[in-house]
Structures are given as structure tokens and as C-alpha cells.
Amino acid sequence: xxxxxxxxxxxxxxxxxxxxxxxxxxxxxxxxxxxxxxxxxxxxxxxxxxxxxxxxxxxxxxxxxxxxxxxxxxxxxxxxxxxxxxxxxxxxxxxxxxxxxxxxxxxxxxxxxxxxxxxxxxxxxxxxxxxxxxxxxxxxxxxxxxxxxxxxxxxxxxxxxxxxxxxxxxxxxxxxxxxxxxxxxxxxxxxxxxxxxxxxxxxxxxxxxxxxxxxxxxxxxxxxxxxxxxxxxxxxxxxxxxxxxxxxxxxxxxxxxxxxxxxxxxxxxxxxxxxxxxxxxxxxxxxxxxxxxxxxxxxxxxxxxxxxxxxxxxxxxxxxxxxxxxxxxxxxxxxxxxxxxxxxxxxxxxxxxxxxxxxxxxxxxxxxxxxxxxxxxxxxxxxxxxxxxxxxxxxxxxxxxxxxxxxxxxxxxxx
Amino acid sequence: xxxxxxxxxxxxxxxxxxxxxxxxxxxxxxxxxxxxxxxxxxxxxxxxxxxxxxxxxxxxxxxxxxxxxxxxxxxxxxxxxxxxxxxxxxxxxxxxxxxxxxxxxxxxxxxxxxxxxxxxxxxxxxxxxxxxxxxxxxxxxxxxxxxxxxxxxxxxxxxxxxxxxxxxxxxxxxxxxxxxxxxxxxxxxxxxxxxxxxxxxxxxxxxxxxxxxxxxxxxxxxxxxxxxxxxxxxxxxxxxxxxxxxxxxxxxx
Numbered sequence: 001x002x003x004x005x006x007x008x009x010x011x012x013x014x015x016x017x018x019x020x021x022x023x024x025x026x027x028x029x030x031x032x033x034x035x036x037x038x039x040x041x042x043x044x045x046x047x048x049x050x051x052x053x054x055x056x057x058x059x060x061x062x063x064x065x066x067x068x069x070x071x072x073x074x075x076x077x078x079x080x081x082x083x084x085x086x087x088x089x090x091x092x093x094x095x096x097x098x099x100x101x102x103x104x105x106x107x108x109x110x111x112x113x114x115x116x117x118x119x120x121x122x123x124x125x126x127x128x129x130x131x132x133x134x135x136x137x138x139x140x141x142x143x144x145x146x147x148x149x150x151x152x153x154x155x156x157x158x159x160x161x162x163x164x165x166x167x168x169x170x171x172x173x174x175x176x177x178x179x180x181x182x183x184x185x186x187x188x189x190x191x192x193x194x195x196x197x198x199x200x201x202x203x204x205x206x207x208x209x210x211x212x213x214x215x216x217x218x219x220x221x222x223x224x225x226x227x228x229x230x231x232x233x234x235x236x237x238x239x240x241x242x243x244x245x246x247x248x249x250x251x252x253x254x255x256x257x258x259x260x261x262x263x264x265x266x267x268x269x270x271x272x273x274x275x276x277x278x279x280x281x282x283x284x285x286x287x288x289x290x291x292x293x294x295x296x297x298x299x300x301x302x303x304x305x306x307x308x309x310x311x312x313x314x315x316x317x318x319x320x321x322x323x324x325x326x327x328x329x330x331x332x333x334x335x336x337x338x339x340x341x342x343x344x345x346x347x348x349x350x351x352x353x354x355x356x357x358x359x360x361x362x363x364x365x366x367x368x369x370x371x372x373x374x375x376x377x378x379x380x381x382x383x384x385x386x387x388x389x390x391x392x393x394x395x396x397x398x399x400x401x402x403x404x405x406x407x408x409x410x411x412x413x414x415x
Numbered sequence: 416x417x418x419x420x421x422x423x424x425x426x427x428x429x430x431x432x433x434x435x436x437x438x439x440x441x442x443x444x445x446x447x448x449x450x451x452x453x454x455x456x457x458x459x460x461x462x463x464x465x466x467x468x469x470x471x472x473x474x475x476x477x478x479x480x481x482x483x484x485x486x487x488x489x490x491x492x493x494x495x496x497x498x499x500x501x502x503x504x505x506x507x508x509x510x511x512x513x514x515x516x517x518x519x520x521x522x523x524x525x526x527x528x529x530x531x532x533x534x535x536x537x538x539x540x541x542x543x544x545x546x547x548x549x550x551x552x553x554x555x556x557x558x559x560x561x562x563x564x565x566x567x568x569x570x571x572x573x574x575x576x577x578x579x580x581x582x583x584x585x586x587x588x589x590x591x592x593x594x595x596x597x598x599x600x601x602x603x604x605x606x607x608x609x610x611x612x613x614x615x616x617x618x619x620x621x622x623x624x625x626x627x628x629x630x631x632x633x634x635x636x637x638x639x640x641x642x643x644x645x646x647x648x649x650x651x652x653x654x655x656x657x658x659x660x661x662x663x664x665x666x667x668x
Contacts, residue, residue, distance in 0.1 A: 005561075009552045016540055325536045328497065329597065330525020330553040332518040408497045412536065 006335050007342065014343035017315065018350075025347065028311045031304025032351030032391065033358065035297040036384040040359025041366070042293040043380045046286050048363070048372045053282055062241050062274060064140055065248060067093065067234040067255060071271035073281060086259075086269050088231035091133075091219075093258060097234060100254050103247035106237040108137030109219060113226055117173065117215060118188040124172035128214045129189060131222020138216070140235045147179035148198025156218040163187070163194040166214035167202040189215065192225060205371065248272060301387065304351065305395035312344050312399035323403050324411025337404040344396025345389050352388025356381045443506070444604055444636055445471040445494065450503035450513075452489050452659075463489040464659045466503070471638070473604075476631040478647035479640045481656035488609075490656060491640040495530060495607045496523045508604045525554050529598025529606045533613035535590045537582040537597075543569060544578040547597045554601055568596035572626065588619035595626065599635070606630065608639045612646055624649050 018025045070083045091109060098107040113129045132138070138150060151162050165182065174182045179199040186193045194217065203211040217225075238247045252272055259269030316323070323336055331339075360376055367374045452464040463486045471477055481487040492498040493505060496512055499520070505513040512523055529550075530536075537546045547565040556564065569578050572592040582590050591611060598606055608627070612620035628649065631637050639650060647653050648667070655663040 005552050005555060005558065020540065321536070322538060325538060326549065326553070327521065328495075328524060328530050328536070329550040330521050330601075332521040332553070334518075335521075335553055409492050412497075412532070 006331075007338060010335075010339035010342040011346065013339060014346045017319075017343065018347060024311060028308055028347055029351040029354065031300055031307050032348050032388050033304075033355040035299075035301035035304055036352050036355025036388050037357075037359035037362060038293060038297040038300065039387075040356050040380055040384050041362040042289065042297075044360060044363035044375060044377070045366055046289060047375045047377065047380075048367050049286065051375060052372045053279070063239070063244060064235060064237045065244065065251075065272060065274040067097070067236070067251060068271050068273070069231040071273055082267060083271075086267070089234055089270060090232060093255065094232070094234040096258060097236060097251055097254055101236070101247060101250045103238060103243050103250050104236050105239045105243075105247075106136045106140050106235075108140050108235045109133055109232045110137055110141075110235060111219065111222055111226070111230055111232050113222075115189050117169065119173040119185065122173045122175070124169060124213070126213070127169070127189075129222070130214055130216050131219040131226070132216060133219035137235065140237045142203065143216070144201045145198045146201045148183035148196070150198055150216075151218055157220055159218070159220040159224050161192055161194045161221060162197050162218065163189075164198045164200060164216040165196055166200050166210075166212040166216075168210050168213040169215065170199065172213075187215075189217075190225065244274070248274075301391055304348070305391040308344055308347055308392065309395040309399060311347075312340060312396055313402070315343070316340065316399050316403040319403075320406060320411045320414035323406050324408050324414065327406070327408035328412060333404040336406075337400045340400035340403045341393060341396045344400065345392035348388045348392030348395070349385055352385040355388065356384040359384065442472070443470040444473040444475075444508055445469075446504075446506040447493075448504040450490075450493065450500045450505060452486075452493065452498075453501040462659055464493075464500070467656075467659070467661055468503075469654060469661060469664060471605075471636065474631075474634055474636055475652060476627070476637045476650045477639070477652045477654060478650035479638065479654045479656060480642060480644065480647040481662075482642060485656045486659040487640055487642075487656045489659075491607065491609055491638075494605070494638060495528050496520045521553075525550055526601060527604040529595075529601065529603040531591070531594050531598050531606065531608035531611045533610035535582070535587075535594045535614070537590060537593055539582055542579050542581055543574060543585070543593045543596075546582070546593055547600050549597060550601045564600055565596070568600040569593070571599065572596045586619075587615050588622055591615060591619075591623055592626065595623075595630075599630070604636060606635050606637045608637070610641055610643075611639060612641075612643070620646070 067089055069086050069089050070080075074080050074083065094107055094109045097104060101107070110130055110132045112131075114126055115129050117124045117127045132141075133156060135150060135153060135156060138144075145164065146167070148164070150164055155162060165187070167179070169187070170176060170179060170182055173187060174185075182196050182199055185196050187196060188194070194215070200212070200214075200216070205211060236247060236251055238244050252268075255270050255272070256268060261268045323331075326336065326339075360374075360381075363376075364374055447470070448468050450464055450467045451462065454461045454463060467486075467490065479487050479490060489498075493500055494507075496507065496515075497520070499505075499515065500513050503513060504511060507523065508527055510523065510527075512520065515523065524530075537543075538549070541549075544562070544565050547568050548561045551561040551564060566575070566578065569575055572595050574589060574592055574596065577585060577589060577593075580589075582593070585593065591614075595606075598608075606627075611627075612623055615623060624646065627637055627639070631651075637650075639646065641647050651668050652666045653663070654661055
């Protein structure tokens with residue numbers, strides 16, 4: 001049994017000796033602080049990113065998949081060359097899918113261009129111009145109208161210069177005017193005038209990239225402005241995630257027939273992808289960051305623990321006389337062992353607390369810069385302090401054991 | 416708690432007939448039988464004590480005297496349970512301590528032995544009160560009782576007005592009195608002093624020796640280890656050690 005009074009005495013002695021050697025204590029803490037704050041910062045940042053990404057992608061959800069010429073992620077030059085030899089995905093492909101795929105719910109096509117948009121003497125750069133057809137593409141994209149209206153089917157087919165703008169346009173072109181002020185105005189894209197029919201509800205941004213910096217135009221208009229020879233992306237939506245696989249199978253078969261590909265070995269001639277591609281890429285990227293951070297902070301914790309061990313060994317040597325006195329008046333081995341363990345744990349736990357604080361501080365600064373929510377979790381704070389305390393126990397063990405084993409006669413003789 | 420609790424009840428055992436149990440005299444506070452202490456110096460065995468036997472009854476004031484290298488320090492360490500004999504039996508207050516392990520010895524030191532050292536051996540960063548409380552902390556005494564007992568012990572050595580002072584704020588004599596208060600606070604069976612006046616001037620030395628005399632008159636058993644004859648002369652019995660053996664054992668008053 002270790003007496004409570006002895007533990008309190010150990011804690012008292014520990015804090016007194018830490019106070020007496022402030023510089024040494026600070027240096028001792030450093031390694032632990034760096035290690036813990038690195039872990040806390042990264043864990044907090046990645047938690048924040050995860051939440052943002054999860055929210056963002058669930059708005060489009062896993063009920064949508066795409067057919068395109070090139071996949072979203074090209075891994076090598078060889079792939080790039082291979083994909084460029086593929087036939088373009090065309091309006092006809094989308095029509096065939098609409099006609100033949102029974103499991104599909106909504107089918108649409110979209111093509112994107114990046115342009116500078118002007119209104120009066122205002123201009124917005126790097127705006128995504130999205131030509132879509134049919135109108136259900138708005139629903140597939142998860143877009144709803146805020147003010148005004150979307151175009152009608154006949155308007156969409158007419159090739160007229162009409163558009164629906166994302167809410168960022170209000171900010172960038174209309175000096176944050178209310179949405180109804182923008183409706184009916186004429187904006188210029190690549191020199192051509194477009195009539196604003198409506199303004200979309202905001203979707204927010206992913207990792208600093210706004211999804212509202214966009215102008216939707218009918219595909220017929222897009223074709224007129226940018227030519228019809230560009231490859232499209234076909235979007236297919238199913239009513240619920242369970243039907244996704246069946247729809248993918250049907251679409252794959254339809255497309256193979258149209259590309260005359262067999263699907264075994266040679267190139268299929270198209271890319272079928274879901275948003276999971278992004279999520280998987282994102283997941284593997286963040287898990288790599290996790291691993292690297294854990295390794296780096298693990299190393300700095302080990303270094304920190306070695307420093308603590310070193311300092312504790314010095315402390316034991318310096319306080320040999322004190323240990324002798326305590327033993328002479330009746331301290332047992334475990335009393336001395338506990339005293340030095342508590343001292344080591346007090347240092348590292350203090351380092352852990354400071355590390356958690358600076359870690360959250362770092363995460364706060366970075367999250368404010370990039371723009372994602374800061375999720376301060378009690379679990380990661382507890383983990384930080386817990387791990388550093390464990391480091392204290394491990395690094396204090398050997399010095400404490402040495403102290404506990406000191407011969408009282410020898411120890412009393414020390415100066 | 417009154418001052419009287421610091422005194423150990425006056426000697427009853429002296430008048431009892433000697434009763435040998437298991438080869439030791441159970442009426443004695445300390446009973447050593449054929450104690451050997453051998454140190455291994457490389458391949459050579461050095462005998463610091465060879466076959467020392469003696470008894471100390473409760474309430475005695477005894478001096479152990481001898482030149483350096485005589486084995487008196489070794490004997491003191493054994494009496495104080497800081498060490499165990501290589502061979503032989505040592506009973507302290509009825510307990511055979513010669514075969515105890517480290518932690519059992521720590522407990523005996525805590526309960527039965529009060530040390531007074533030449534260099535005081537106080538904790539430099541702790542107050543007088545905390546220094547005196549130290550044995551009680553390891554004895555598991557509650558905080559409030561600890562305070563009370565430590566204050567009483569400091570009062571018994573006339574240091575009631577210095578309880579919050581740290582050792583470096585006290586004179587040598589005051590430090591030694593703090594050490595004596597620490598030695599007495601747990602009401603040990605023996606007060607074991609190792610050259611208690613070695614670091615003090617002659618005037619302060621006399622004060623400390625007067626204090627020992629008073630503590631003895633209050634019933635404490637006192638063992639003083641010294642090489643100074645005038646210090647030894649204050650005791651009632653003097654045991655002289657030379658070359659690891661008892662050379663002389665005489666009652667002087």
C-alpha cells in the first residue's frame with residue numbers, strides 16, 4: 001500500500017523541485033510539448049477537414065455517378081496518353097443512357113469552362129461556367145433557386161444567352177446587392193451578354209474553394225459559345241444508394257456497347273466514377289498525414305522522454321542525500337519510487353497540458369486561415385495528456401528505481 | 416496531546432530478572448549476540464565487527480566511543496537498522512531485525528529509531544515543521560495529527576517560535592534541535608545520535624548535551640556514538656570499540 005500522505009508529499013516535493021529549477025523544467029518540457037502539440041494540431045485540423053468534406057460530399061451524395069472521357073484522377077503520363085485517345089463523351093451517349101438504363105433516375109450532361117464575368121465596371125475572375133442539359137441537372141448538382149427562376153425547357157433548347165448565377169456573383173459583381181436586384185440584369189461572359197434569370201442558394205466552399213463562384217447556362221448556349229466538340233460529363237442519379245450498383249452495371253454495359261469494348265483487359269474507353277473517388281483519395285491522403293504525424297510526434301515524444309529520463313537521473317544524483325534522509329526516517333523503496341515517478345509524471349503531464357493548449361492554438365490559427373470549423377475534442381486533449389503522462393512513467397521508471405534502490409548509508413554520506 | 420507523550424515510561428525492566436528467550440534477553444530493549452559485519456573488498460574480506468555482543472536496557476543513556484576505523488560507525492548503522500549484520504542476532508524491542516529486508520527495516524527505523532546526525536541532515540527546502548513531520552508522513556499519520564505532534568516535538572526542544580523557518584534561517588544549534596525534534600516525534604524506542612556535537616561550537620555542544628540529559632531524565636533511551644571523551648562522559652555507560660570488538664564496557668554513573 002502506498003500512503004496517500006506519501007503521495008501528496010511526493011507531489012509537493014515534485015512541484016517544489018520543478019519550481020526551483022525553472023529553466024531546467026522548461027527545457028525538459030520542450031520535447032513533450034512539441035510532440036503533443038503536433039499530434040493535437042494535426043488531429044484537430046483533420047477532424048475539422050473531415051467534417052467539412054463529409055458535409056460537402058453528402059450534399060451530392062453517393063446516389064450520383066458520372067461517365068467521362070478522363071477520370072478525375074490521372075495517375076501517370078501513360079494513363080494521360082491512353083485517356084486522350086478515347087472518344088469524347090457526347091450528348092448522344094447521354095441520350096442512349098437515358099433511353100436504355102432502367103435503373104437510372106435522372107440523367108444529365110454538363111460541361112465546364114473558366115471565364116471572367118463582367119457587370120458594368122465590376123468583374124469576377126475564374127468563374128466556372130457550367131453548361132447543363134436538361135433542367136434536372138440542377139437537382140443532380142443539388143442546386144436550388146433562391147430568387148428569380150431557372151430557364152424553361154424551350155428556353156434551354158433555344159440557345160439564348162440566359163443564365164442562373166451562384167451567390168458569389170452577387171458579392172463579386174453586384175456589390176453584395178440583394179439577389180432580386182441582380183435578376184433581370186445583363187452580365188458579360190467572354191464578351192457576350194447574358195440575362196440573369198435567377199440566383200442560386202449557396203452551397204458553401206470546400207477547403208477554401210467556393211462552390212458558389214459559378215454561372216449556369218443552358219447546354220445549347222454553351223455549345224454556341226464554346227463549340228460542340230468538347231467532351232462532356234454525363235451525370236446519372238439513382239433514387240437511393242442501394243440502386244447505385246445496378247445502375248452502374250447497366251450504364252457500363254450500354255457504354256461498352258457504344259465503345260465496342262469488351263471490358264476484359266483492354267481499355268473500356270470511358271471512365272465511370274462516383275464521388276467516392278474523391279473521398280477515397282481524401283481518406284488516403286489524410287490517413288497518410290495521420291501516420292506521418294504520429295511518427296514525427298512519436299519521435300519527438302521519445303526524445304522528450306529521454307530528456308526527462310536524463311534530467312531525472314541528474315535529479316536523483318543531486319538529491320542522493322535527501323533520499324538518504326528520507327530512508328533514514330522510514331521511507332520505503334516504494335515511497336521513494338513513487339516520489340520520483342510522480343515527479344517525472346508531473347513534468348510530462350504539465351508538458352502534455354501545455355502541448356494540448358498550443359496544439360489547439362495552432363489548429364485554431366490554421367483553421368482560421370484555411371476556413372474550416374475548429375473541432376476541439378476532449379478525447380484528443382485527454383489522449384495528449386494521457387500519452388505524455390505515460391511517457392513520464394516510462395522515462396521516470398529507471399531513475400526512480402535507481403533512487404529507490406540506493407543504500408541509505410551510502411546516500412547519507414553523499415554531499 | 417501533552418508534552419508528556421514525548422517521554423517513554425520510566426524503566427521497569429531493569430529490576431526484572433534476566434529472562435533468556437531464544438538466546439536473547441527479552442527484558443532488554445537492545446540485545447546483540449555475536450554480531451559480525453564483513454565487507455568484501457575485491458577478493459579480500461574485511462571484518463568491521465567480529466563477534467560483538469551487548470545489551471541495552473530501556474531508559475539507558477549510553478555512549479559508544481572509539482577512534483575512526485574502530486567499527487563504531489558500522490555498529491551505529493546496525494543499531495539504527497540502516498544495515499543488517501553479516502552474522503549474528505540483533506533484537507530491538509523484542510523484534511529480530513537481523514534478518515529483515517529493506518522495507519521491514521525502513522518500518523523499524525520509522526517506528527523504533529530516532530536519528531540525530533553530525534551534519535543535522537535536514538531537508539534544505541522544507542520548514543522546520545515539515546522536517547519534523549517527515550517520519551510521520553512515512554508512518555501514515557493523518558495531516559492534522561502530524562501538525563500537532565510536530566509542533567509538540569518542536570516545543571519540547573524550545574523551538575516553538577521557529578517552526579516556519581527553513582534550515583538556512585537557523586543556527587547550527589537550532590538545526591540540531593530540529594533534528595532532535597524529528598528524531599523524537601514518532602516516540603521511538605531509541606534516540607541514536609552520531610557525533611551530535613561534531614559540527615557545533617563548544618557552547619552549543621553543551622546546550623545539546625544538556626538537552627540529551629533532559630530527554631534521558633524524561634525516560635528516553637539514548638545512544639550517543641562519538642570519538643570525544645567529554646561527550647561520552649555525559650552518558651551513564653560507555654562502551655569502547657576498538658578493531659571491531661568491545662574493548663571496555665563500563666558504567667560511569
